[in-house]
Amino acid sequence: xxxxxxxxxxxxxxxVLRIDKRPFKTIPExxxxxxxxxxxxxxxxxxxxxxxxxxxxxxxxxxxxxxSRLNGHKHLIVGxxxxxxxxxxxxxxxxxxxxxxxxxGRFVVMCHYAFRTWKNMGRGWVDLxxxxxxxxxxxxxxxxxxxxxxxxxxxxxETILGTRRRPKPTLAS
Numbered sequence: 001x002x003x004x005x006x007x008x009x010x011x012x013x014x015x016v017l018r019i020d021k022r023p024f025k026t027i028p029e030x031x032x033x034x035x036x037x038x039x040x041x042x043x044x045x046x047x048x049x050x051x052x053x054x055x056x057x058x059x060x061x062x063x064x065x066x067x068s069r070l071n072g073h074k075h076l077i078v079g080x081x082x083x084x085x086x087x088x089x090x091x092x093x094x095x096x097x098x099x100x101x102x103x104x105g106r107f108v109v110m111c112h113y114a115f116r117t118w119k120n121m122g123r124g125w126v127d128l129x130x131x132x133x134x135x136x137x138x139x140x141x142x143x144x145x146x147x148x149x150x151x152x153x154x155x156x157x158e159t160i161l162g163t164r165r166r167p168k169p170t171l172a173s
Contacts, residue, residue, distance in 0.1 A: 001043075001045050001046055001047060002042075002043070002046045002047070002156055003046070003047045003048075003049070003101075003103050003156065003157065004041065004042055004046060004047065004048045004049070004072065004154035004155060004156055005048070005049050005051065005110070005128055005145040005154060005155055005156075005157065005160070006038075006048065006049075006050055006051070006130075006145055006146070006147060006150070006153070006154040006155065007050060007051035007052050007053060007077075007079065007112065007129070007130025007131070007144075007145050007146045007147070008051075008052070008053045008079070008130045008131065008133060008146040008147055008148060009034055009050070009053065009054055009055070009147055010053055010054075010055070010056055010081065011031050011034065011054060011055035011056075011058055011062075011063075011066055012027060012031065012055050012056055012057045012058035012062065013027070013055070013056040013057055013081070014027050014057075015056075016030070017030065020133050020148050022148070022152075031066070033152065034147065034152055034153075035066065035069055035070060037151070037152050037153040038070050038071065038153060038154060039069075039070065039071045040153070041153045041154050042070070042071040042072040042154055043071060043072070044071050044072065045072075045073075046071065046072040046073070047072060047073050047075070048070075048071075048072040048073070048074050048075070048154055049075045049077065049099070049101070049110060049128075050074060050075065050076050050077065051077045051079070051110055051111070051112050051128060051129060051130040051145055051146075052076070052077050052078055052079020052080070052081070052082055052112030052130050052131065053079035053080065053081040053082060053112070053130060053131070054066075054076065054079070054082055054086050055082075055085075055086055056081045056083070058085070058086075059085070060085040060088070060089070063085050063086055063089045063091075064089055064090055064091060066091075067089055067090070067091025067092070068091055070091075072154075073093050074091055074092055074093060075092065075093050075094050075095075075096075075099070076092045076094070076095045076096070077096060077097065077098065077099060077110050077111060077112055077130075078095060078096070078097045078112060079112040079130060079131065080112065080131070097111065097112075098110065098111045100119065103157045104157070104158070106124075106126060106157060106161070107120065107124070107125045107126070108125065108126045108127070108128050108157065109125060109126070109127050109128070110127075110128045110129070111127075111129055112129065112130050112131050113129055113130075113131050114127065114129040114131065114132060114136055114139075114142060114144070115127050115129070115142070121141070124141070125141070126141045126142070126143065126157070126161070127139075127141060127142040127143070128143055128145050128157075128160075129142070129143070129144060129145070130144065130145060130146045131144075131146075132144055132146070133146055133148040133149075134146060134148045134149040143160050145160070
């Protein structure tokens with residue numbers, strides 16, 4: 001079982017095509033591509049921490065359908081665009097605003113928002129966040145796990161920590 005992180009999928013939200021310049025012509029194309037990339041990356045028994053902004057402008061049935069199509073056991077860290085339907089969706093193992101996790105001996109703190117300082121920062125803990133869509137200046141041991149940064153798919157902590165420079169988003173195939 002692997003542990004993955006992601007955020008800011010913004011399923012159903014047409015603003016991401018314009019504001020974030022995602023390389024898709026329509027929201028249905030965007031949504032289908034993100035589901036495909038997720039499932040190419042994540043196995044059914046893997047664990048996925050979604051650090052907020054899962055879906056916007058989507059009916060509760062659509063949110064449930066999306067979650068049922070996505071591989072893995074999914075945890076939600078609430079983002080500013082996660083409405084009542086997302087929070088109440090059946091597909092989440094749990095829903096919270098902040099979490100700490102030990103991933104293979106590395107401790108991480110997770111929130112939708114980037115922290116300026118965080119618990120045990122001086123002891124090597126890592127801060128994982130979303131919200132900024134890859135637009136924040138990098139800080140030591142702080143990583144944006146959003147799809148805009150990691151080729152529109154979830155990412156492992158090992159890959160995050162092994163990347164010296166943040167990859168420039170490209171359309172994954």
